[in-house]
Amino acid sequence: MTKHDTRASKTLGLCLAALAAGVIGNASAAAPDTTRVIVAFKPGAAASIRSAVAAAHGNVKLEIFGMNAMAVEVPTTALKGLDNNPNVEYIEEDVVRKPFALTTPSTGTPYASGQLVPYGIKLVQADQLPDTNAGNRKICIIDSGVDFSHEDLKDNGSNVTGEYDSGTGWWYTDETHHGTHVFGTIAAVNQSGVGVVGVNPNKALKLHIVKVFGANGAWTYSSTLASAANKCGSAGANVITMSLGGGSKSITEQRAFDSLQTKGVLSIAAAGNSGNATTSYPAGYGSVMSVAAVDENKAYASFSQYNNDVEISGPGVSVLSTVPMGTGEDSSLSVGTTSYGSSFPMDGSPQQTATAPLADFGIGDTVNTAVSGKVCLIQRGTVDFATKVTNCQNSGGVGAIIYNNAAGSFSGTLNGTVTSIPSVSASDTDGAAMKAQLGQSATVAVKASNYAYFDGTSMATPHVSAVAALVWSYFPTCTGSQIRTSLNNSALDLGAAGRDVHYGYGLVQAKAAYDRIKSLGCGK
Missing domain, CATH: 3.50.30.30 (Glucose Oxidase; domain 1)
Known part of the structure; x- marks a missing residue:
């Protein structure tokens, strides 16, 4: 999109930035009379843009990993001059992104005894498809980090990697509990007498953690999310899972996910918890799967957002999973x-x-x-x-x-x-x-307790992401887009016949997707 094409939408977006700047959190809101924006620029022009920002009495907040773009905070009065810089491709609001918050005892088959099996594990058929091949897939979790000292997670050991961020800290700590809960749904370990099991419980799946939510806030910026997604791609992720979102589009963010899709990465995000027909992003981008939530009876969750972007559903009501040690009830x-x-x-x-x-x-x-x-x-x-x-x-x-x-x-x-x-x-x-x-x-x-029940499309999303990696591990030559199609076509249809705004194509099904690909091939 050219600079001229974005000018009309940019004006509205920058008005909204003034509202975003009033939010208090660890993402560091813009000061009064300034605004935080993303500046996309021509290749090789980074130094020139830094100089222009400094001349405008602004400062660079983040150089977006893997893109010719940076998040900057500048006086609102300086935007016009920056926009006229010949090296600038476009300017847009750096919009806010936020995180979106029933068992049976194991019989010993297929999980070791003395654990609880969250209802979602059986609902998505994870108990019917062993994660024998999961070591050839990697999920990147963009969230609040993970308490990697947790009794039910630490044995994933060297299969888990992550990054340090100067704003949020080390990947292996989690001050908000959210990321640890997501991790547990994906990969809580199958071990006798301890906790719960995840969709991929046998310590084979590879995971990479990018921490975007820190101790003192519950929101981040779209620039941070775009940078995090590119870091996931650089780390070799096959699946990116995001239990987060916000109400405004971002060109920069969309370009990041579009590019990752062309590289074979499958990105999956929560539809949102507002219980209305609005679209959240990144779930609303065409290159990202949007996940709605259902309960243990496969009924649509009242909080789950419904719209034409909803693509698939996962368990998201009263989901039992891991939280930082001693912080649950x-x-x-x-x-x-x-x-x-x-x-x-x-x-x-x-x-x-x-x-x-x-x-x-x-x-x-x-x-x-x-x-x-x-x-x-x-x-x-x-x-x-x-x-x-x-x-x-x-x-x-x-x-x-x-x-x-x-x-x-x-x-x-x-x-x-x-x-x-x-x-x-x-x-x-x-x-x-x-x-x-x-x-x-x-x-x-x-x-x-070291475990807790959470509600939200945040809980549905890791079910879908974990199933995607599980199924894909059996057919590693399939592309991410083909796995996406196969998951949709094998989903358990719920609600109105066919795809609908509440359930999308239906409830994700691991064994059904495996059987479909084995019979018909990738992407059928």
């Missing part, structure tokens, strides 16, 4: 001699254990001292979770169980309300069973 729930496995800690619950007789607290909308010294059994609905738990506490209750008023399990939040009693959620069927056990001794426990 787990719960346990029992009544009498029955243990209930559908419980989740309420977000914000104190880490405590309570044991007392179980009492019916209805919907928990009023204080009732009849439950004093007891564990409250509360039905979901009418009032929010925080009100229910607070009313139980104010009634003298020592613990709270909120059971679903619809089919299935759920996770909930106290929305910042401070309570002093442990509280958990339970499924509708477990709630009904517990109603028949009123008066029996109930134990509600919330405790620290």
